[in-house]
Amino acid sequence: MKSDKKTRLRDIILIASLAVLGLVLLVVMRPSSESGSTAVVQVDGVVIARYPLSEDGIHVLNGGLNTIEIKDGKVRMMEAHCPNHECVHQGWISRGHQSIVCLPNKLVVTIEGDNSVVDFTL
Amino acid sequence: MLKRTGFHILSILVILLCAVLLASCRKEDKIEVRSKTLYSYFDTVTFIYSYANDSEETFSANAKIIEDILRDYHKMLDIYNQYDGMNNLCTVNMNAGKDPIKVDRRLIDVLLFSKKLCEITEGKMDIMMGSVLSLWHDARLSDPQYLPSDEALAEASLHMGFGLLEIDEDNLTVRITDPEASIDVGAIGKGYATEAAAKALEERGVSGYVINSGGNLRCIGNKADGSKWVAGIKDPSNPDLLSAKLQISDCACVTSGGYERYLQVDGKRYSHLIDKATLRPASFHGSVSVITHDSALADALATGLFCMSYEDGLALVRSLDDVQCIWIENDGTVRRSDEI
Numbered sequence: 001m002k003s004d005k006k007t008r009l010r011d012i013i014l015i016a017s018l019a020v021l022g023l024v025l026l027v028v029m030r031p032s033s034e035s036g037s038t039a040v041v042q043v044d045g046v047v048i049a050r051y052p053l054s055e056d057g058i059h060v061l062n063g064g065l066n067t068i069e070i071k072d073g074k075v076r077m078m079e080a081h082c083p084n085h086e087c088v089h090q091g092w093i094s095r096g097h098q099s100i101v102c103l104p105n106k107l108v109v110t111i112e113g114d115n116s117v118v119d120f121t122l
Numbered sequence: 123m124l125k126r127t128g129f130h131i132l133s134i135l136v137i138l139l140c141a142v143l144l145a146s147c148r149k150e151d152k153i154e155v156r157s158k159t160l161y162s163y164f165d166t167v168t169f170i171y172s173y174a175n176d177s178e179e180t181f182s183a184n185a186k187i188i189e190d191i192l193r194d195y196h197k198m199l200d201i202y203n204q205y206d207g208m209n210n211l212c213t214v215n216m217n218a219g220k221d222p223i224k225v226d227r228r229l230i231d232v233l234l235f236s237k238k239l240c241e242i243t244e245g246k247m248d249i250m251m252g253s254v255l256s257l258w259h260d261a262r263l264s265d266p267q268y269l270p271s272d273e274a275l276a277e278a279s280l281h282m283g284f285g286l287l288e289i290d291e292d293n294l295t296v297r298i299t300d301p302e303a304s305i306d307v308g309a310i311g312k313g314y315a316t317e318a319a320a321k322a323l324e325e326r327g328v329s330g331y332v333i334n335s336g337g338n339l340r341c342i343g344n345k346a347d348g349s350k351w352v353a354g355i356k357d358p359s360n361p362d363l364l365s366a367k368l369q370i371s372d373c374a375c376v377t378s379g380g381y382e383r384y385l386q387v388d389g390k391r392y393s394h395l396i397d398k399a400t401l402r403p404a405s406f407h408g409s410v411s412v413i414t415h416d417s418a419l420a421d422a423l424a425t426g427l428f429c430m431s432y433e434d435g436l437a438l439v440r441s442l443d444d445v446q447c448i449w450i451e452n453d454g455t456v457r458r459s460d461e462i
Binding site for chain 1: 158159160161165166167263265332334337339351352353354355356361362364367375376377382383411
């Protein structure tokens, strides 16, 4: 009887310990959320601006040649003064391996801080 | 007794916690990736990356080696502009039907490699299609875009084919025999230049670098921690999504697809890759990715395979050493060659 009680107490301690460990694990290993990602804008190889993807907004860049829009954790080229608008056609991006390129205006938008398992996309 | 049990459990907990923290710290101990962006070569953006954990000075020196080589090949293979003090493909094209033109040994090598690939792909990858490709190029760059007429394409097709190019290896001269014919190395140029740059780094013992020239990926060695890079192949019908992922190191991966550069007329998209047999954009596949060591080979094969059926393509891939391929079909089906 006495040993049963002891066992139950040990069980409780063990379960409680595991629960605490689980909680700690959850906090430590939590994957970084989307809100940590940043859109980085480069013109001719120089970073000219950084915008957190958590803040919706429209930004006119590059002397008015390019306009990007950030919404719901994603970024896209909304408008561009370039011949083919290939950059606008590229649509929304949000992952570290993605980029938007406007070659005529030498502008590149990349994503930083996203723990994507993919290094490059083709 | 109870106290001791509690102590034991506490000890185990602390040890576990330490292990977890250590593991997560190691995960944070990431490679510092360095990168450089180039805008001026092969009508595309080139990214140079170092995953070698090297210094800024070493990276700058290696990036300069790469850029110098890309610039050299860009000038040699440019069909739109001539440069002082050199004969390039623009010069060769302008002298079509006239005298042989003396060129750099490296340009002769590009043309000989192109000849070999033209034979391997049974003419599907042919650099002597300039007359036809220029019609599609002009149509794509015009505003509004249009489709070249059947008559214009039929007329241009009378002036194409590798047989119209004379290469004199001994005298380092090139001559196009038909005045209406021209060279266009769009299918092979940046892959060839990227390979030349990668080889230059390999010869210097460099590892942990990646050159990404407009979807023409060439990995040199592995990442500094010995791991491989992960490349995602875009879904051609929705480039936000990935159709396949693969781990690569020490090799090239080149994708040919119609979803990035295209011509749009009446809401219908036409790829920029032209099938020699029909003189029109190829529509066999959504995209074709080739994985092999040599970036020039990968580039040329990706174009050739995009312009042939899966069955013909698979037979071709099987006939070659160390070449793997992923086809993303128009309906989204993913097909792979034997060993990938």
